[in-house]
Amino acid sequence: MTVHNLYIFSRNCTLLYYAEWNRLNKSGMTKEEEAKLMYGMLFSIKSFINKISPLDPKDGFLHYKTSKYTLNYLETPSGLKFVLNTDNSAQNVRGLLQQLYSQIYVEYVIKNPLCQLNEPIQSELFKNKLDELVKSSPYF
Amino acid sequence: MKQQNVDTKTNLPDTGEADECLFEYLHAEMVNYVLSSKTNGKEGEEELSPLEWMGFGVGYRIMERLTREWARFKDELDTIKFICMDLWSSLYRKQIDNLRTNHQGVYVLHDNAFRLLTNIGAPDSTQYLREAPRLLAFTCGLLRGSLANLGIVSTVTAEIATLPSCKFHVQVQRV
Numbered sequence: 001m002t003v004h005n006l007y008i009f010s011r012n013c014t015l016l017y018y019a020e021w022n023r024l025n026k027s028g029m030t031k032e033e034e035a036k037l038m039y040g041m042l043f044s045i046k047s048f049i050n051k052i053s054p055l056d057p058k059d060g061f062l063h064y065k066t067s068k069y070t071l072n073y074l075e076t077p078s079g080l081k082f083v084l085n086t087d088n089s090a091q092n093v094r095g096l097l098q099q100l101y102s103q104i105y106v107e108y109v110i111k112n113p114l115c116q117l118n119e120p121i122q123s124e125l126f127k128n129k130l131d132e133l134v135k136s137s138p139y140f
Numbered sequence: 141m142k143q144q145n146v147d148t149k150t151n152l153p154d155t156g157e158a159d160e161c162l163f164e165y166l167h168a169e170m171v172n173y174v175l176s177s178k179t180n181g182k183e184g185e186e187e188l189s190p191l192e193w194m195g196f197g198v199g200y201r202i203m204e205r206l207t208r209e210w211a212r213f214k215d216e217l218d219t220i221k222f223i224c225m226d227l228w229s230s231l232y233r234k235q236i237d238n239l240r241t242n243h244q245g246v247y248v249l250h251d252n253a254f255r256l257l258t259n260i261g262a263p264d265s266t267q268y269l270r271e272a273p274r275l276l277a278f279t280c281g282l283l284r285g286s287l288a289n290l291g292i293v294s295t296v297t298a299e300i301a302t303l304p305s306c307k308f309h310v311q312v313q314r315v
Contacts, residue, residue, distance in 0.1 A: 111161065111259040113168030114271050124265040 001139050004069060004085035006130075008105070010118045011079030013039050017121045019130060021140070042073065042081065062094070076101060090139040104130050160233075167256060170194065171274050188277035195281025196288070203289040206230065216312065219290050220247050227286060232256075245312035249283075253304040261303030272300050276308075283308060 008017040015035035027034050042061075049061050063072045065088060072090075074082040074097035082097045108126040109115050115123055134140055174191045206226055213219045224236035228251075238250035256275045261268045276298035283296045293313045300306045 108259050111164060113164075113171060113275065114260060114268050122267070123260075124267045125260065125262045128262055 001089050002087045003090075003134055003137070003140050004087070006085075006100075006134070007035065007038055007081075007083040008121075009035075009039055009042075009081040009083070012118070014118060015039075015120065016080075016118075017126075017130075019127075019134075021134065038083065039081075042083065046075075072097060074098065074101065080105070086139050093139060096134075096137050096139065100130065100133060104133055164256065167275075167278060170278065175274065186274055188274060191274075191277040192281035192284070195278040195283075196285035197281075198278075199282035199285025199287075200289045201285075202227070202231075202282075203286040207290070213290065216245075216292060217241065219287070219292060220249075220310070223283065223286060224249060231282075245314060247310040247312075249308040249310065251306055251308075254279075254306045257300070257306060258304045263302045263304065265303070269300065269303065272303065273298065276300070276306060280308065283310060287312075 002022045004023050005020040006018070007015065010016050013036075015032070018031060018035065029037075045064070046061050050057055060075070061073055063070055065071075068088070070086050070088050070090065070093075072084045072086060072093040074094060076082075080101070082101060084093055084097055084100075086093055104126065108123055108129055109121055110117075112123055112126075115121065115126075121127075170191060174188065175186060207222075210222070213222065220239065220241070224239050228234065228236050232251075232255040234251075234253070234255070236249045237252045238248075240248040240250070254276075256279070257272060260272060260275075280296040280298050284294055287294050287296075287310070293315070295311045295313065297309045297311075298306055299309065
């Protein structure tokens with residue numbers, strides 16, 4: 001099982017954080033461009049799902065799967081977006097994403113008065129804790 | 141809010157997540173506000189005395205509350221011990237880890253994981269080391285205010301070597 005990479009987007013489409021653990025295929029463009037592309041796709045999927053759903057889409061978009069990887073998506077009510085790519089055998093990554101949000105992002109970014117909100121995250125402590133959490137998860 | 145913490149301490153042992161972060165956020169905003177409202181002449185030196193004064197007032201009042209069921213303290217060391225244990229645990233949910241004194245009016249209070257610093261930096265990184273002192277000014281004043289209410293005039297300074305830990309130097313002024 002592997003965790004490939006993680007994107008955190010703010011409500012207004014800034015890439016707050018990007019981390020990579022096991023990514024074999026590079027996209028061949030800069031991180032900024034890639035983030036824009038990713039955000040655009042997520043945005044489209046979200047509105048696609050909301051429009052096309054025959055029933056009330058409660059949680060909206062949760063994940064998609066290709067033959068090689070799964071993209072797991074968590075959006076908080078405040079509009080933060082967590083995107084985690086894992087392999088297909090990882091089940092129920094949502095818990096991990098929730099944990100990442102409540103135990104890492106809130107603790108080490110929101111509660112750090114020296115961190116600017118809605119700007120790329122610089123804190124080293126955040127980085128370390130995030131790495132720790134992902135590496136200790138059963139999916140890694 | 142601190143007052144409230146003291147009052148509800150008995151019936152709410154370790155819950156109360158909401159009121160804890162309320163103080164943290166308010167403190168962060170106070171620091172930001174004080175920094176932004178002052179136009180500093182000298183670059184690199186921040187004007188933190190308003191923060192210290194706020195801390196002084198809070199400390200002075202809190203002491204009134206905390207010591208209401210206590211007998212008079214024997215001596216200075218006793219008072220400082222009270223601060224390290226009771227005041228600290230009612231405000232920061234832990235006690236001071238280490239107290240040193242030279243028995244001539246200098247006390248060093250060592251906190252290994254100061255609550256206002258725990259979410260900022262890891263011990264092995266030097267990031268934010270320069271900005272961190274501004275988060276201690278309020279607490280310096282708090283110490284000074286609480287000591288003042290117990291009849292001890294002092295100056296309090298803080299020092300950070302590695303991040304979540306810090307030292308408060310209390311220098312008692314003899315008249």
